[in-house]
Amino acid sequence: MYLMKVVLVERRNPGQLSMLPEIEALTRTLGYEVVEKISQVREPDPAYQIGRGKVKEIERAVKLHGAKRVVFANQLTPTQAFNLSKALGVEVLDKVQLILEIFAMRAGTPDAKLQVEYAKLKYELPRIRERIRSIVAVEQPGRMGGGEYEVQVHYDAIKRRLVSLRKKLATIEKRRELLRKRRKKLGFKLVTLAGYTNSGKSTLLNALTEGGAEVDDKYFATLAPRTRALKKSPKILLTDTVGFIEDMPPMVVEAFKATLEEIYLADVILLVLDGSDPVHEMMRKYKACMQFLENLDAKIVVALNKIDLLKSPEELEEKLKILNSAASTVVPISALKGENLDTLIETLRMNT
Structure with a gap:
């Protein structure tokens, strides 16, 4: 099977964590073969995002590996994208275009x-x-x-x-608004699953309801909202939404307004975090999610998922201590193993 060869590039500010691991995971979701990764720490160049010397380095890597695309972990301006494509002689994608390609596939x-x-x-x-x-x-x-x-x-x-x-999108929003009003009139409460992409939301949706949601370990597996009744509380509806990602551009959020509105109109937001992530990564993703959620009226319950993958009780205790300092309600669970789901359901009941 032929895999398109790509070169990954990032420009980051001094002290900023590398974005390459995440952009590489996104790239592999599309089935690309990453042949080289290039990083530079500096202020952004207005014409190329990176320094002129790095442009030459990327050009050499493209020719050496026969790469067909260069993928940037940064968001590029139209001028930067045009200049880079012209200088490198191949198609150049930025982070936003990569995300949109995954959306199109999903x-x-x-x-x-x-x-x-x-x-x-x-x-x-x-x-x-x-x-x-x-x-x-x-x-x-x-x-x-x-x-x-x-x-x-x-x-x-x-x-x-x-x-x-x-x-057409305005019509979709109106149709969904009518459905939400009908649910409310019938006395249903809405709990919306939110979280960083690939955190286990679909697995949790299946565990708490009658199942049937596709479970995939690739990024952005969920694009269309799915709403189901909670197993032990049929008057509580659970909705899954598209996953967040750090620095998701406003125009992407705007395009998926009909999907993300499920979050804005929820009675409770169930924020799912991957408990198997290192502490700094877990908190980075928590903060990225809270950029979308912090100004909402809904209560937020954090589900610290995948605790079955933790090495020791002490690791769980440390992560709960750090999370509890930032969030008011945190419930440790394993959606895959069914651990502590009764406690989570009871917490949702108490908050709706």
Whole structure:
């Protein structure tokens, strides 16, 4: 089986943790083969994000391995993306485009597919505008050359498609709002599963309900919301949502507003964390999730998942102590082994 070869690149600030492990996991989700990883610690370069010398190093790595793509752990401006692609001679993706490619692969419902298409086109639009600007710069002023004309036609077509998609997404939001109002009228309480992507939310959804959600250890396995009744409390509904990731751009969040609204309208948010992560990683992910959740009215219950993978009771005690200093309600569980789920259900009952 042929795997597309890619070179991973990151630019990080002094003292910032490396983003390469996470971006590598995202890349492997798409089935790419990572042939080289390049990192640089410096302030961002306006034209290339990284230093000019590093651009040459990446170019050598691309030629050496026959890589077809370069993937940046950073978010690139349209100018940076254009300059890098031109200098390297291959397609350059940033973190946002990588996430959107995974979303496109994972989108299994018509609603999710519309949301993905909207996000991808909205992100592509300023990049096409940059291409038009660069073509105009080398062609005769005042005349629309062939290259500019083709790109302009594509640009206008995307703008029209975005208008159409916005209308369709507004219809989706209205339909979901009607469903939520009906649930509330019938006396149902809504608990929304949230958490960093790949934290075990789908496994927990299956453990607490009648099951049936796809369980996958790859990133962003869930795009469309799934709502089911809690096994032992049928008046409490549990909804799974798309996983968070650090620095998820606002335009991605906007595209998935219909999905993420399940969080904003919940009575309780069940925030799932991966307890097998090292402490610093666990708290990094907790803080990334709280960027989305901290201004909400809903109560937040933290489920520290995967405690069956911990090496000792002391490790669990240490992690609970640190988490309890940041969160008001923390319940240690193993969704896979069914450990402490009765306590979690009782905690949810008490908070709805």
